[in-house]
Amino acid sequence: MSNGQPQIVIDKVSHMYRPPRGKPVLALDDVSLQVGTREFLALLGPSGCGKSTLLYLLGGFLPIEKGAITVDSKPVAAPGPDRGIVFQHFALFPWKTVRDNILYGLERQSMPKDERLARAQSFIDLVGLSGFEDSFPSQLSGGMKQRTALARTLAFDPKILLMDEPFGALDAQTRHLMQGELLNIWQRTPKTVIFVTHDVQEAVYLADRVAVMTARPGRIKTIVDTKFDKNDPGIFKTKVFVDKVDELWGLVRDEAIKAERRKV
Amino acid sequence: MARTDAVAEQETLALEAPGRSLVRRILWGAAHLISIAALVIAWEGLARSGTFTPFVLPSLSSVIERIWSDAQSGELAINTGLTVYRALVGFLISAVFGILIGLAMSRNVVANWFFDPVVSVGFPMPKIAFLPVVILWLGVYDVSKITMIVVDAIFPVIAATVIAIKGVERELIWSARNMGASDRELMWQIVLPAAMPQILTGLQVALPLSMIVAVVAEMLMGGYGLGGAMMTASRFADSRGVFAGIVEIAIVGYVLVKGMSLLRRRLLIWHQEANEPTTA
Numbered sequence: 001m002s003n004g005q006p007q008i009v010i011d012k013v014s015h016m017y018r019p020p021r022g023k024p025v026l027a028l029d030d031v032s033l034q035v036g037t038r039e040f041l042a043l044l045g046p047s048g049c050g051k052s053t054l055l056y057l058l059g060g061f062l063p064i065e066k067g068a069i070t071v072d073s074k075p076v077a078a079p080g081p082d083r084g085i086v087f088q089h090f091a092l093f094p095w096k097t098v099r100d101n102i103l104y105g106l107e108r109q110s111m112p113k114d115e116r117l118a119r120a121q122s123f124i125d126l127v128g129l130s131g132f133e134d135s136f137p138s139q140l141s142g143g144m145k146q147r148t149a150l151a152r153t154l155a156f157d158p159k160i161l162l163m164d165e166p167f168g169a170l171d172a173q174t175r176h177l178m179q180g181e182l183l184n185i186w187q188r189t190p191k192t193v194i195f196v197t198h199d200v201q202e203a204v205y206l207a208d209r210v211a212v213m214t215a216r217p218g219r220i221k222t223i224v225d226t227k228f229d230k231n232d233p234g235i236f237k238t239k240v241f242v243d244k245v246d247e248l249w250g251l252v253r254d255e256a257i258k259a260e261r262r263k264v
Numbered sequence: 265m266a267r268t269d270a271v272a273e274q275e276t277l278a279l280e281a282p283g284r285s286l287v288r289r290i291l292w293g294a295a296h297l298i299s300i301a302a303l304v305i306a307w308e309g310l311a312r313s314g315t316f317t318p319f320v321l322p323s324l325s326s327v328i329e330r331i332w333s334d335a336q337s338g339e340l341a342i343n344t345g346l347t348v349y350r351a352l353v354g355f356l357i358s359a360v361f362g363i364l365i366g367l368a369m370s371r372n373v374v375a376n377w378f379f380d381p382v383v384s385v386g387f388p389m390p391k392i393a394f395l396p397v398v399i400l401w402l403g404v405y406d407v408s409k410i411t412m413i414v415v416d417a418i419f420p421v422i423a424a425t426v427i428a429i430k431g432v433e434r435e436l437i438w439s440a441r442n443m444g445a446s447d448r449e450l451m452w453q454i455v456l457p458a459a460m461p462q463i464l465t466g467l468q469v470a471l472p473l474s475m476i477v478a479v480v481a482e483m484l485m486g487g488y489g490l491g492g493a494m495m496t497a498s499r500f501a502d503s504r505g506v507f508a509g510i511v512e513i514a515i516v517g518y519v520l521v522k523g524m525s526l527l528r529r530r531l532l533i534w535h536q537e538a539n540e541p542t543t544a
Contacts, residue, residue, distance in 0.1 A: 061438045079441040091435035095457045095534040105443035136534040156443060 005073060006034040007192055008058070008160065013067030015053055027053045029217035031067070040186060040193045042207035042226075044200065044252055046259035050218030051196045055162050058194065059085050071160065081105065084158030088165040090145040092137040098124065098148050099133040105156035123151040126185065143174035150182070154189065161186075161193045167202070179205060183230055200252060204244045205230065212251045215259040224248055322504045327511060330504045339493070344516060347478050347490040350406060351520070354413025355474040359467055362418045366425025366463075367451065379422070387419040392477075395484055404485040413477045417470040424466020428459035461535055464528050471524050475517050490516070 015028040027050040035041050043051040056062045058069055060079040069076045071083065092101050099120055106116040124133055127147040137145055146166060153161065166182075167175040183206060186193060197203050203210045208227040211220050226244055235241050304324060310316065311323035318326070334340040368375035394415055402408035432455050440454040456463075482491025490513055497505025 056438075059438070059442065061441070079438065081442065081444050083442070085438065085442050087435045087439070089433075089435060091433065091439040093436065093439075093454065093457070095460070097534075104440070108444035108449075138534065138536045152439075153442075 007037040007039075007072060008033075008035040008194075009068075009070045010034070010054070010058070011068045011070075013054070013057060013064065013069060015050065015057060015062070015065060017050075017053065026217040028057075029219050031218065031220055033211060033220055033223075035192060035194065037192055038190050040195065040206060040208045042195045042197055042203035042210045043213060044197060044203045044210050044248065045213030045218065046215050046252065046256040047198055048259055049213045049215050049255065051213050052164050054218070055085070055164050055194060055196050059083050059162050061085075081109070081156050082158055083160045083162055084153035084156060085162040085164065086146075086149050086153050086166045088168045090137070090149045090169075092145060092149055092152070094137050097134045097136055098129055098140070101137070101148055102152045102155050105152060109156065119155060123155045126154070127151045127181070141174075142170050143178060146170060146178060150185075154185070159192060161191050163193065163195045165196050165198070168197070168199075175202075182206065198252075198256075200245055200249045201236075204241060204248060205235070210248060212248065213255070215255040215262070221255070222251060224251070319501070319503050322507055324511075327504055327507045330508045331511065334508065340512070343488055343490050343493045344512060346488050347475075347482065347513075348516060348520075350409050350481075350489065351413065351471075351474040351478040354410045354478065355417055355467075355471050357410070357414045358417035358421050358470050358474065361414075362421025362466070362470070363425050363463060365418075366422045366429065367456070369422070369426050370429040370455075371451070383419060383422055383426075387423060391416045392480065395481070399485065404487065409478065409481040409485060409489075412481045413474045416477045417474045420469040420473065421463070421466045424469070425459065425463050428462030428466075429455055431462065432458045461532055461537075464531065468521070468524055468528065472517060472521055475513075475520060479513055 010031060010033040013028055013031045014026065016024045017027040018024045031050075031054060033041075043054065045051045053062065057064055058071075058076060060076050060083070064076065076083075093104065096104065102120040102123055103116060106119060111119070121133075124130060127150055129144060129147055129151065132140065132144065137148065140148065146169075150166070167178050170178060179202060193206075195203070195206055204226050208225070210224045210226050212222050212224065213219065214221045224244070224247065226248075228240055229235075232238065307321075308324045311318070311321045331340065334343075365375075365379055369379050370376070391412070395412060398408045398411050398415075402411055436454060436458055437450060440450055445454060478489070479491035482489035483495045486492050486495065490509055494506050494509035497503075497509065
């Protein structure tokens with residue numbers, strides 16, 4: 001919250017999800033939220049609570065029907081490279097190599113070719129994919145695919161990073177490694193991050209603040225401050241961490257149960 | 265962790281590959297030949313057993329002799345060349361316009377409103393019914409034969425393109441938009457390549473169809489070409505000539521389809537399927 005006005009202002013946003021068949025469903029109900037510059041905010045909630053929808057509205061991928069979202073005081077109207085997104089299932093271009101995937105965003109910016117290539121290489125190195133520049137996504141493991149997707153988005157230097165359960169499709173060990181790396185990268189590159197997850201521990205570990213959402217229709221139930229020293233290697237065993245996880249788990253459990261009942 | 269896993273996986277694949285694949289390849293090749301060889305032997309044996317007269321079933325060896333003499337006279341090259349030329353030109357026109365119409369239908373409401381009923385009615389319809397009309401309008405030469413091929417082969421291409429584009433992941437399009445792709449870039453750089461595997465499947469249906477219609481059109485309209493030559497042979501009660509045509513068509517069709525599947529492997533080198541063993 002550097003200059004008075006927060007960087008992202010979500011003001012009374014509601015969203016109807018209209019399935020191709022069947023009745024429209026209220027996915028988001030009157031959601032208001034403010035996120036400051038360089039803040040790492042996690043959106044935590046049970047599956048189907050509309051947290052991804054909120055991210056897509058912020059990204060400009062879905063039309064805002066009710067309420068308003070502004071980024072740097074400008075209303076969000078369309079997708080733009082100021083808000084980079086990373087999807088759960090990577091969304092890499094499978095016919096492009098790792099390098100060409102990362103170059104795609106850079107090619108759309110006025111940048112000399114040498115600079116583009118150097119920049120792509122530096123992000124390949126950053127996420128530890130040196131040696132795999134010419135591999136196709138189908139030849140990579142899940143973790144490597146997500147590293148590529150992360151590098152691709154970081155490369156075009158968005159001010160805001162939108163992450164839609166980015167580690168949800170990875171195995172537990174890889175996920176744990178990637179969380180550490182993301183935190184590392186975030187501490188080195190100044191970016192605002194909005195991170196959608198249903199993993200309580202992940203939210204507490206990564207975020208400065210955690211916004212807990214209710215089961216459908218999604219509302220912000222409460223916002224919990226989770227800002228403490230994340231570089232402590234034994235953080236997962238500290239009392240402050242365990243207490244936070246416990247507190248948030250208590251908040252999210254009721255919603256998860258509600259969401260689970262509705263599926264039956 | 266993830267990286268070392270993938271590396272290890274690649275190494276084990278590389279270690280297993282040479283020994284196994286060589287034996288496998290030979291066995292597979294042999295298995296494919298066995299069924300063809302059985303058919304050939306059965307034909308030759310049946311023809312020589314005297315069960316049928318040579319008029320009803322000429323022996324394969326006499327048919328091959330006939331193909332050989334046609335090849336030497338140059339007739340084989342003319343007939344095969346003409347049929348392949350018509351089939352391929354018809355196929356290419358179907359491919360280009362089929363993909364363009366499919367793209368237009370996916371992008372444009374008006375195009376979809378116009379073409380969707382045409383495709384729904386036209387696809388299942390036996391298009392050979394248009395033959396008399398096409399003859400009246402365009403005569404009996406190449407233009408009308410190629411028109412018949414296009415009328416048939418364009419439908420699977422349109423249908424495959426429309427379905428393929430519908431199936432392109434939303435996230436892929438969003439990613440490209442996120443990086444600043446324009447509508448035009450999105451279409452040619454993202455949607456089309458992402459839809460390519462399924463579009464190629466449509467083309468793989470259209471190619472043999474082009475060959476079939478080429479032969480049928482030649483049979484019904486006459487003139488040179490493998491189909492026309494077979495009808496001529498039939499009218500002159502030249503049974504060996506007819507069977508020679510069947511063998512020639514089988515070989516040409518096989519070569520075309522095989523070529524297409526090689527082209528597919530080439531174009532989809534990035535696709536998961538390129539890492540899998542081939543079945544043909």
